Amino acid sequence: MTExxxxxxxxxxxxxxxxGVIGWLHKNLFNTWYNSILTVCMVVVLGLLxxxxxxxxxxxxxxxxxxxxCHDIDGACWSVIPHNIRFIIFGFFPEGQxxxxxxxxxxxxxxxxxxxxxxxxQSSLGCLWAxxxxxxxxxxxxxIFGMPVVETSQWxxxxxxxxxxxxxxxxxxxxxxxxxxxxxxxxxAIKSLCIVYIEMIxxxxxxxxxxxxxxxxxxxxxxxxxINKVLRAQVxxxxxxxxxxxxxxxGGLQAMPRGQYEAAESLGLTYNQTLRLIILPQALKIVIPPxxxxxxxxxxxxSLVVIIALYDVLKTTKVTLSxxxxxxxxxxxxxxxxxxxxxxxxxxxxxxxxxxxxxxxxY
Amino acid sequence: MKSKNPPASAGSQASAIPFWRDAGKRxxxxxLAALFTVGGLGYYLFSNTQANLxxxxxxxxxxxxxxxxxxxxxESLIGYSAADTYARALLVGVLNTLKVAFIGIxxxxxxxxxxxVSRLSSNWLVSRLSALFIEVMxxxxxxxxxxxxxxxxxxxxxAPQQALNPIKGVFLCNRGLIFAIPEAHNAHTVxxxxxxxxxxxxxxxxxxxxxxxxxxxxxxxVLRVTLFxxxxxxxxxxxxxxxxxxMNMPELxxxxxxxxxxxxxxxxxxxxxxxxxxxxxxxxIVRAGIQxxxxxxxxxxxxxxxxxxxxxxxxxxxQSLRVIIPPLTSQMLNLTKNSSLAVAIGYTDFVxxxxxxxxxxxxxxxxxxxxxxxxxxxSLSTSVFMNWYNKxxxxxxx
Numbered sequence: 088m089t090e091x092x093x094x095x096x097x098x099x100x101x102x103x104x105x106x107g108v109i110g111w112l113h114k115n116l117f118n119t120w121y122n123s124i125l126t127v128c129m130v131v132v133l134g135l136l137x138x139x140x141x142x143x144x145x146x147x148x149x150x151x152x153x154x155x156x157c158h159d160i161d162g163a164c165w166s167v168i169p170h171n172i173r174f175i176i177f178g179f180f181p182e183g184q185x186x187x188x189x190x191x192x193x194x195x196x197x198x199x200x201x202x203x204x205x206x207x208x209q210s211s212l213g214c215l216w217a218x219x220x221x222x223x224x225x226x227x228x229x230x231i232f233g234m235p236v237v238e239t240s241q242w243x244x245x246x247x248x249x250x251x252x253x254x255x256x257x258x259x260x261x262x263x264x265x266x267x268x269x270x271x272x273x274x275x276a277i278k279s280l281c282i283v284y285i286e287m288i289x290x291x292x293x294x295x296x297x298x299x300x301x302x303x304x305x306x307x308x309x310x311x312x313x314i315n316k317v318l319r320a321q322v323x324x325x326x327x328x329x330x331x332x333x334x335x336x337x338g339g340l341q342a343m344p345r346g347q348y349e350a351a352e353s354l355g356l357t358y359n360q361t362l363r364l365i366i367l368p369q370a371l372k373i374v375i376p377p378x379x380x381x382x383x384x385x386x387x388x389x390s391l392v393v394i395i396a397l398y399d400v401l402k403t404t405k406v407t408l409s410x411x412x413x414x415x416x417x418x419x420x421x422x423x424x425x426x427x428x429x430x431x432x433x434x435x436x437x438x439x440x441x442x443x444x445x446x447x448x449x450y
Numbered sequence: 451m452k453s454k455n456p457p458a459s460a461g462s463q464a465s466a467i468p469f470w471r472d473a474g475k476r477x478x479x480x481x482l483a484a485l486f487t488v489g490g491l492g493y494y495l496f497s498n499t500q501a502n503l504x505x506x507x508x509x510x511x512x513x514x515x516x517x518x519x520x521x522x523x524x525e526s527l528i529g530y531s532a533a534d535t536y537a538r539a540l541l542v543g544v545l546n547t548l549k550v551a552f553i554g555i556x557x558x559x560x561x562x563x564x565x566x567v568s569r570l571s572s573n574w575l576v577s578r579l580s581a582l583f584i585e586v587m588x589x590x591x592x593x594x595x596x597x598x599x600x601x602x603x604x605x606x607x608x609a610p611q612q613a614l615n616p617i618k619g620v621f622l623c624n625r626g627l628i629f630a631i632p633e634a635h636n637a638h639t640v641x642x643x644x645x646x647x648x649x650x651x652x653x654x655x656x657x658x659x660x661x662x663x664x665x666x667x668x669x670x671x672v673l674r675v676t677l678f679x680x681x682x683x684x685x686x687x688x689x690x691x692x693x694x695x696x697m698n699m700p701e702l703x704x705x706x707x708x709x710x711x712x713x714x715x716x717x718x719x720x721x722x723x724x725x726x727x728x729x730x731x732x733x734x735i736v737r738a739g740i741q742x743x744x745x746x747x748x749x750x751x752x753x754x755x756x757x758x759x760x761x762x763x764x765x766x767x768x769q770s771l772r773v774i775i776p777p778l779t780s781q782m783l784n785l786t787k788n789s790s791l792a793v794a795i796g797y798t799d800f801v802x803x804x805x806x807x808x809x810x811x812x813x814x815x816x817x818x819x820x821x822x823x824x825x826x827x828x829s830l831s832t833s834v835f836m837n838w839y840n841k842x843x844x845x846x847x848x
Contacts, residue, residue, distance in 0.1 A: 115574035122573045129575050276481035280488060287822075290829035292787035294801055295821040302814040306502045307495045387591035394794050401594060408601075417601030425590045425598070432589035 154412040167416035168423050171407040175420075178243025178403045187234065188246040191223040195249060203438060205445060239317050243398030245427075247317070251389040251399065255324040256382050262325065263332025264371075268362065270333065271340050281333070288330035293388055296323040301395040320392050328385040335377045339370030372446050379439035383432055390428075400424065499815070514811045515540070521806055523798045525714055536807055543803030544824060550720055550799065551786040557725045558785060559778075562732025569737045580733065587730035593791050596723040600795045603715035610706050621700055621707060628700040628712040637691035641684040648683055652676035716797035720789065728785045732778060739774035740766070772843050776836060783832050787825060800824055 105113070116126045147162025150169070157164035168175070177185050198219050202212060227246065230236045242250070269281035288296070300323040305313065343366055351361040371378075393402045404424050408417050469475045503510060519539040520532050527545045530538060568580040587595075604624055608614065613623035619630030632638060652672065659670035688694075700710030743766050751765040792799035801821055808817035 115572075118572060122571075125571075125573050126575055129579065274477050274481050276485050280484065287826065290826040291822045292790040292801070292825055294790045294793070295818060295825065298805075298808075298821065299818050302808065303818050306499050306815065308502075309498050310502065310505065383589075387589075390591040390593045391791070393593065394791075401591070401597070405597070415605050417605055418598065421594060421598040421601060425594055428591055428594065429586065429589045433585070436589070 157413075157416060163419050164416045165419055165423075167407070167413050167420050171413070171420075174244070174407055175400065175403050175424075176245045178247070178398045179241045180243065180246075181235065181237060181241065184229075184235065184237065187226045187229065187237075188242075188244075191226040192246055192249060194219055194223055194226075195253065205442075239315050242317065244403045245400045247397065248389055248399045248401075251317075251321055251324055251392065252386040254321055255328055255385050255389065258325045259328035259332055259385065260378075262329035264336050264367070266329060266333035267336035267340060270337055285330045285333050288327055289334065293324075293327050293391055294394060296327050297391060297395045299323065316395075317397060320395060320397055324385065324389060327388075328381065331381045331384075332378065335374050335381055336370065338377070339372075339374035340366065342373055343370055375439060375443050375446065379436060383435055386432065386435070387428065400427070508812055510813075510815070512816055514807075514813055514816070517811075519807070519810075521810070523803065524796075525717065525798060536811070539803050540800065540807065540820070543798060543800035546797070546803075547786070547789055547792075547799040547801075547824075550717065550724070550789050550792070550797070551782075554721055554724045554728070554785050554789065555782050557721070558728045558732055558782070561725060562729035562781075563736050565729060566733035566736025566740070569733060570740060584730045584733050587726050588734075590727075592723060592727040592788055593794060595727055596719055596791055596795050599722045600715065600719035603719055610702060613702070613707075619697065619699055619710070621710075623707075624715065625706055626713050626715045627718055628707045628710050630697045630699045631711045633694070633696035633698045635691070635694045635696070637688055637694050640687050640691070644683050644687055645680060648676065648680045651679070714797070716792070716795055719795055720792050720797045720799075724785050724788055727788070728781055731781050731784075735774055735777045735781065739770040742773045743769055775839060775843070779832055779836055783829055786828055790821075790825075 101110075117123045143162050145162075147160055148165055149156060149160055149162070150165045152164075152166045154166070154170070157166055173185065177188055180188055198216060201207065202216075225231065226234075227242060228237060228239075266281050266285055269277050270285060272278050272281070297320060300319040301316065304319055308314065347365055347369070348361060351365045356364065389399060390401045392399050393405065396402070398406070401424065404420050407413060408420055413420075469479075515537040516535050518532075519534055519536045521539070522532050523530055523539060523542050525546065526542045527549060528538075528542060530542050565580045565583060568576045569584065571577045571580075603626070607622055607624045610621075610623045610625050613621040613628075615621055621628040652675075655670075655676065656672045659672045663669050698709050698711075700707040700712070747765055747769070748761060751761045756764065789799055790801040793802040793805055796802070804817045804821050808814050811817075
């Protein structure tokens with residue numbers, strides 16, 4: 088009797104090729120004949136590529152050696168990074184004062200991390216931001232509490248990259264929303280001004296705006312007045328990003344059904360109230376994914392200031408590499424920098440995915 | 451704005467609405483103010499510029515275009531020497547931009563489609579690797595990628611004397627990529643013309659087949675016939691000319707290669723960086739386009755008895771292309787605009803040439819205006835195409 092039951096149980100078990108590791112392999116890698124061929128090809132290619140790469144990066148590589156030792160090895164010379172990390176991150180910030188931008192950056196990142204929860208989005212958070220930004224500005228510029236003044240021309244490296252991207256995003260967002268509303272306006276003059284602005288900016292590369300800010304803009308100002316180079320680039324980035332945000336937000340506004348406007352009107356809301364309370368909250372919510380895409384490109388695009396000779400983190404790396412001692416280590420330094428950018432971008436895009444899920448009120 | 455109530459003035463003039471409560475008048479004033487502000491700002495900047503230019507005695511206008519450029523351009527599609535005018539130098543720049551954009555767009559479309567489709571593959575390894583590619587490429591600034599590839603060309607590849615020679619006739623060194631091309635022969639020209647003729651014929655065949663199908667309901671394998679002809683006829687011509695197989699092999703002469711076709715490291719790095727970066731975005735677009743087709747569409751097509759090839763051709767592609775093409779064009783435009791980063795790695799595209807021109811002549815305003823005008827022209831022509839396409843492809847609704 089029990090024997091029979093045991094046999095039954097044995098027969099009831101799924102075939103061995105359907106479960107466990109074999110089952111997974113069978114289902115995901117070898118389910119059809121062409122998938123099997125594809126898998127084998129991929130494994131062969133990876134097998135040819137990965138071991139030499141691993142050997143280069145980890146086995147034959149040096150991590151803390153001197154520059155001279157780098158020339159005798161076949162592997163990666165990661166030493167370029169620890170030897171130059173101060174200059175890559177802080178650029179021309181005066182020696183001994185590095186704690187100030189480091190603290191400012193830490194404050195910025197901590198605040199961003201703190202603000203990630205929507206339950207903390209209250210007016211007190213706004214005050215916290217205002218206070219912290221002032222503190223950051225004081226830390227960077229100095230002048231009080233015995234901190235020597237550091238002119239903005241000396242702000243460089245990672246703090247500059249973060250500053251350009253942070254203010255680029257924060258200022259471009261409301262400007263973009265205003266442009267989008269203007270483009271949907273019933274007033275012909277406002278509408279055409281917004282259309283011309285948006286289409287013109289979107290039609291040209293960011294480089295041309297940066298050129299404009301660096302070589303053309305000084306001609307626009309009356310004699311004797313000059314505006315700081317970093318600020319000019321910052322304005323160019325803001326103006327550029329705003330046009331892209333405007334197009335994304337316009338998509339959201341267009342997706343709002345007419346009934347929403349009509350319902351708001353019948354409730355007696357004014358135009359401003361309708362936008363603020365009914366339309367924008369919904370429209371901005373549905374365009375979160377493309378907006379984050381735009382903000383991500385704005386972050387990546389700050390690297391373009393290299394071309395107008397601002398010392399962002401990419402430029403400081405290039406300066407390091409132009410030192411004859413470290414020529415030949417470009418690949419390693421660029422990989423390090425790519426990793427740095429990747430971490431920031433990846434964090435932003437995964438946060439947007441989470442926010443999108445949180446705000447999804449559909450049922 | 452003007453929400454404050456005016457003091458009720460005896461309430462006698464109930465019919466006369468004050469102008470700030472009249473929507474029409476308010477709109478008019480608001481617009482007038484906006485135009486006035488923009489115009490005033492424009493005038494202010496313009497008059498400042500005039501004064502500055504007069505003080506620095508910079509001549510305005512485009513007269514400098516006819517002067518001698520006196521700088522060399524490393525690669526050019528048309529004949530150019532330092533003795534030519536600025537106008538011709540700028541034309542060389544435009545053509546170089548178009549060259550990298552054209553080749554880049556073709557390669558990006560192919561690579562992006564392949565990766566987008568692989569992302570949806572049921573093969574776990576393939577799908578994971580494509581996802582990894584997309585994440586990595588999208589999250590690293592394109593300029594950094596350009597620097598990276600350029601550094602690879604300059605530092606990792608050996609000098610021409612020790613050039614890598616992966617397959618016969620192909621050399622990789624720090625002077626770029628050099629490969630063998632067939633020796634010029636009449637047969638190749640004829641083959642090219644025949645290919646074009648076959649493609650044009652294929653277009654007419656397609657029209658004929660569609661009319662015939664509408665009339666009698668029988669389909670005709672246009673694509674297969676055209677492809678077969680496009681392979682067979684040039685091959686026949688090649689055989690008829692006595693199968694010329696002479697190759698123009700690159701040879702090491704002194705410090706560099708001569709013969710063959712060589713691609714400069716600047717161009718290769720730019721192309722590689724742009725194609726890899728943009729194809730990650732194209733892959734996401736293609737994936738979204740394919741996923742936008744509901745499962746029911748495919749099931750319905752199967753129920754109608756269509757073969758898998760027909761389902762792809764008649765049901766999936768026409769619908770997903772409608773979703774794919776608009777963002778795809780904007781990515782292509784992005785690629786073209788990003789090609790302006792060439793200036794950072796020394797490929798002589800339009801921006802790089804204009805930059806040199808500005809440095810030599812001091813004509814900053816004209817230079818920047820020309821850069822903007824050229825790229826605006828590119829994007830306006832693209833949007834004209836897009837409008838035409840959208841009109842053609844728009845869903846016909848009730």
